[in-house]
Amino acid sequence: MNPASKFYGWGLPVDISTHGPEIDRLIHVLHVFMFLLFAGWFVFLVLALVRFRKRPGHAAVYKEQHFKTPTYVEVGVALFEIVLLFAFSIPLFYRIRNIPFPQQDALQVRVVAEQFAWNFHYPGSDGIFGQTKPSLMSPSNPVGLDRNSPNAADDITTINQLHVPVNRPVSVELASKDVIHSFAIPVLRVKQDVIPGTPSRVWFQAKQTGNFEIACAQLCGLGHYRMRGFIMIKTEDEYNNWLAKMTPVKPAPPAPAVTQGAT
Amino acid sequence: MSTAVIRYIDKPHPVTGVTNAKLGTWCFLASEVMLFGALFSAYVLLRTGVSEWPHGSQFLNVPLATLNTLILITSSVTMVMSWASLMLKQFGKYRLYLAITILLALAFLVVKGFEYGHKFEHHHFPSTNTFYAIYFTLTGLHGLHVIGGVVVNAYFLFFGKRMWETHPEQFAGRIECAGLYWHFVDLVWIFLFPVLYLL
Amino acid sequence: MKEHSSHSHSASLPFWRKYIFSLDHKVIGVQYAVTGLLFLLFGFTLIMLIRWQLAYPGQPLPVIGHLFSEKMMVGGIMLPEFYNQLGAMHGTIMVFLGVVPLAVGGFGNYLVPLQIGAPDMAFPKLNMMSYWVYFMGGLIMLASFFLPEGAAQSGWTSYPPLANLASSGQTFWLLGMVFLITSSLLGSVNFIVTIAQLRADGLSFFRLPFFVWAQFITSFLLLLAFPPLEAAGVLQLMDRLAGTSFFMPSGLVVAGEQLAVSGGGNPVLWQHLFWFLAHPEVYVLILPAMGIVAEILACNTRKPIYGYRSMVYSVVAIGFLSFVVWAHHMFLTGMGTKMSGFFQITTMMISVPSVIILTALALSLWGGSIRFNTPMLFAIAFLPMFGIGGLTGLPLGLAASDVHLHDTYYVIGHFHYVVAPGTIFALFAGVYHWFPKVTGRKMSEVLGKIHFFFSLIFINGVFMPMFLMGLAGVSRRLYDPTQYAHAGSTQPLNVFVSICAWLLALAQIPFVLNFFGSLIFGKKVDRNPWEATTLEWAAPSPPPHGNFDEVPAVYRGPYEYSVPGQARDFWPQHMAKEN
Structure with a gap:
């Protein structure tokens, strides 16, 4: 940093x-x-x-x-x-x-914003997201992932840390659990309101590796000022290593280890 | 201080062709149109935003609402009769028609009250779903407008005599403005009825 | 006439009927203006507290910090709750309780009947009611600070679901807004009828002073744009009190708990209804200011303003266009590219009439004989300040650059340039210009100029750095900007801004001294100290009940200065023959 x-x-x-x-x-x-x-x-x-x-x-x-x-x-x-x-x-x-390339070429990530954290949900190696339900949302399962649903076994979730490979398009689906947030990455010139009930989407492609800040740009409550996330832009190899490390060994609960806080 | 006369209180302005009160009432009604227009837009947006929307006629009492529609339309007619009687200088008839207007408005509110009570009995509240939320909000706001009309008309019914004797033209103008407002309240219901009960 | 009889009795009315529950538009205008000025001061005080937290986050506020309850500050250190309350209430108070009441309620009420040669507003009782309803709204807003959980804290925009979930202060905010909206509606009906019906004989629409035109269009904006916010307020009140879900979508999980509401609503609905008001509201803030500046420029250049007719057409065009630009506040809510294209085009379109008015005002200087008195200095300063505010609207009105600048300090800098050194400077100009009419005394020029120069310097010191912070991507409404590296890097600017803000407050002291001092010690003047042409200067200073000695009639346009062949360089509208 x-x-x-x-x-x-x-x-x-x-x-x-x-x-x-x-x-x-x-x-x-x-x-x-x-x-x-x-x-x-x-x-x-x-x-x-x-x-x-x-x-x-x-x-x-x-x-x-x-x-x-x-x-x-x-x-x-x-x-x-x-x-x-x-x-x-x-x-x-x-x-x-509008995403200028086929969806399948891009890394798909879901963002589930909450007061006051960014939860990230990766589809894992199969490239398909498992089902999520509001009723399953809890501190240990912030995105409400149903591990028993198809395709959910290899899904990865993180808190406040978005890991992406450099030079590869990333397509981000944005959802909010509670109030309106705004997903802002100043160095990527990305900003999009995250509106509960209405998922939206942004895309970007980073040209350089490094760790940068994700900010909330819309007043979302008392912790608005500390709703700080990080985007870790890695080389393709580093990213794949991270992915391998994070992928659950067994397709069953408990939920994967959660990386907490800042570097 | 002879200069302190506000002009066009009882006589229309030669260019605009209306008295101050009438122009003011039209302006007020324009803002009311924007108020209900915004609420109707909200209704459209909410309804188009979801895949399923309850059919009003299955959940709401259409016969009662039809009765209420007839009541309000009749009251609009008696309101006009009341003003027309003033123009014919028949103060007694004016009072009779205005009283009927007020009674009809009260009847409307009573019927509405029965409808509300029935809904509450079946545990249908504004918080039940968005359909009931918009139903109660729109009809409730309209009901407030009806009550407002009753208050204004009752004031003219009970306290109008003195002004009629001193400033008959200005008084007739006021009744006309009250009538404009009352027709507007009626018109809002004529929109509300099909939108909520039939569509 | 009923109204007439109440007027002729006015001389013998008891104090409370004459000065408190008065029906006289001038008394009501002064009531509005004084209340508005006090609220401006109060709103400014709120932001000075915030500036401490922003400059020195987490440090106790010296001297006065311990005076606050522990729900606001602990050991003098501001809590985030209190910070958010101050932010939300600063915006609300400045816009709805400060500037609009001063510009429309104060200047409008006092001057419009005078400038059109009318004895009063068309509906004096309605006028009084509109002031007292506004006053009640203000009291409700102030009272909300004393609630157990404090005032509204979801921003002056009150976006749900945050506002729906907020503490009881938000309910007070909504109730207060309903009062303020009602007051504005009553007032705007009154203005429209007054201007349409009560103009003096000979005062055709194209002979109206530009200020009256500005008020006329402003009234239409208030009349037609406020009801949708009232509707939105009713819906949010229902959400908060009756448990409806107009702005609550299904499946909300707040703090780990599923929210027990029916769902099915849409948070963006609020934004549409809110901005449908709040963009025209921007023009409600700026049009009266333009009107004031036009009056003062014409008077102090001693020549007609340039392009009067095109200014009138422009102000009408602004009125219409302001209803179709609202969604440029919402480019990032995920709206489609077609819709954003439409709103970008309308936004660029509305800049054209604004540029025409600004250009016409600046060109009015050319060929004049410019008197640099205090009102004129403020009016001149309005031009470049509003210019900066307008220009910096461009990157925000274009969706692509808005992606980076949306909800940053750039936005704060932009709209403050429009309303603070823009509108508020124009309002100061108006206070200095019409003070002799209201009181029969002039304000001090020396104190006025001190007030002007220091205000001009420090207000730029406050808002100019915000553009840099905005470009750096610093989000608005951050309680502690040093939490972010990209915001922390601009922290020296924050310190600079705060110091300028406090110095700006000190620069207002000469104004306060001048205002009250001149009531007693100000130089007594006759009815037309500036040698101006419009009708208000034909009335005595201060004007009596009923305004004019004799019913004025109008023979010419509003700005007949330096007419060739005239003995004097101004030719009042009401003079039948050469003077």
Whole structure:
């Protein structure tokens, strides 16, 4: 985790996802545009204030002057907004929301958020999730996995630790047990509200290994500020080793060892 | 201080064609439309969000509700008659029709009360399911509006005479506004009835 | 006339009828304004407490820390419960009890009848009722702090299921909101009728001061946008009190226990209903401010404002468009890309009329003879501050960049630039500008300028760093930001922001001194000290009951300054001939 200052600072944190640079580019374009517009406008404001200050021998002009430039600027701004919408934001948001590769190529993970923890549920080696039920949810079985259901035997659950391989798409299904949370990974430019009763989905692909933070971005109660998770981005080998280590030996309860807390 | 007269209290504004009170009532009704509109939208969203939704006619008492619909429509008619009597300067008839309107509204509430009681007997509460939740909320809010109408009309019935004698035009305007409100309450029920009981 | 008779008797009314349960729009306006200012101060105090926790998390609050009950602070250290209460109530109080009552209830009530040449609002009793209903709502909100489990703590947005599960403070919040909504509805009906019916002879719609236009559109927004929130409030009250599940889906497990509710509801429903109000609400906050700024700019540039008609068309367009942008607060709730596309487009569309108004206001300076008095300074500062607020809305209104910035400090910086150095600066400008009308005395220019310059510096110190924190991805509403590495890295900024916030509070002292001091020591002025053109300056200062010496009639537009061939550089609306 150390030194975090390498990744985080004042301004955009390091960006290690495949789709992230596009978001960053949009943010940069927008800020340059905002700065230019504001600077130009501000110069005009100062100029007007100085030139038309009240002083002896100076009087206001009643005649309504018709300025052409502001109209051009406004039309220009409107056109630029159209470009932003149709060239940047709408297609980009479409790409962010829709998984651009076949589902089976991606690592499937379920997130079950609760006050105040992130529970992760992996389908295991068979790639199919076992059944989960709210009635089975307990501190030792946070996602409510029914170990007796088909495909559940090799499922893996962790708390607050999301392990993913680098350079491989990850498709995350988000669900919440109690209130609305928001699944945010700043370095991956991932954020998605987690709404109870309405599962949603995000995807990402990391370009770099390392341990980074998962944050809750939506006020979810007293522990909102400490609903901190970690994403461990590993090489394919490291990930497979971890997977092998975590897979239950016998397809039966008790639930797998739970990795608790931070590194 | 002759300037302190608020204009268009009894005479309509030459451009807008309405008195202050009438324009105010229309504005108020616009906000009421948004209130019930939001609740109807909530109903649509909740209903489309689930795969199964109870059929209203199987759980609710359609004959009683039909009776209530007739009661409310009749009361709207008597409300108009009451205002029309004022326009014909027949204060006695106005009182009679307004009293009938109030009685019909009370009858509506009594019938509604029976319906509620019946539901509670069978342990059907707002918390039973979303269908009953929206049923009780919508009809309850409508019931509050009916009670509001009864209070306003009763005020005009018992305390209206003095104003009728001093400011007849303004008083007729008030009855017209009360009527507008009453028709709106009636209209809401005409939407509620099919939505909750029949669909 | 019934109303008439009550007016003519007003001189002999007992104190409580004249100043407390008054029917006079001016008294009610002052009641609104003073109550609103007090609530602004209170809301600001709440956030100053929060700023201590954010700058120095876990450290005891010096000096006053031990004054709080142990349910709020233990040994002077703020508890997360209390932090969340302060956050939720700061937002609620600032928006619903501070700015709107001051801008609409205060300035609107006082000025609209005067500016349209009417003796009072159309429904004086309704007006009084609307103030007292607002007052009750405020009391309920304040009382909630004294509940055993404290006030509402689910944010001013009160998202369920969190708000459904919250302690009794939330019920008080909902009840308080029902009162505030009712008050706003009564008020908006009154404004619409007053402006539509009671304009003086000759005062056509295109001769209305821009402030009246702004209030007119604002009233429509309040009238039509608030009822859905009232509906949502009723549904949430049912959820909390009658056990319904409007906002509760099936299968909730809270703290390891299955929740005993029927389920089948939808939490996103609340968000739709809430933002259907709360986005128009943003324009309720900003339009009256624009109106105030337009009045003050025209008066102090000594020339007509540029593009009056296009400003009016723009404000009407904003009114309509503000009803179809609400879901841009909800891009990350999992809505489809088509729907988000629609709301991105409408969001960009609504920026166009806003830009037109801002540009027209700035262009109004060109060719003027600008007087830099205190109200003018605040009004000028409004322009770049609102500009920053508006521009920073762009990355949030585009769904793709919103993915990173949603629910971060960037959002806080953005909307505070709109309402704090934006609207509140405009409201200060209005206080300085119309103080002579209300009291017959001017406020001190020296204290006013001290107030202005320090406020301008520190308020930027408060909100500018928030953009950097937002870009860093720091979530909102974190009790202790140092828990996260990515938020901890911006902690020096938090300290800076907090210090600026406290200095900003100190910068308000000259205002308080000025406000009360000028009531007694302020220079006495005649009825038109700024040499302005609109009708309120034709009435005596302070205006008596019934407002005008004689019924005014209007002969020209609102901003006829420096008209060629006129002896003086202003030509009041009510003057029949040349002056």
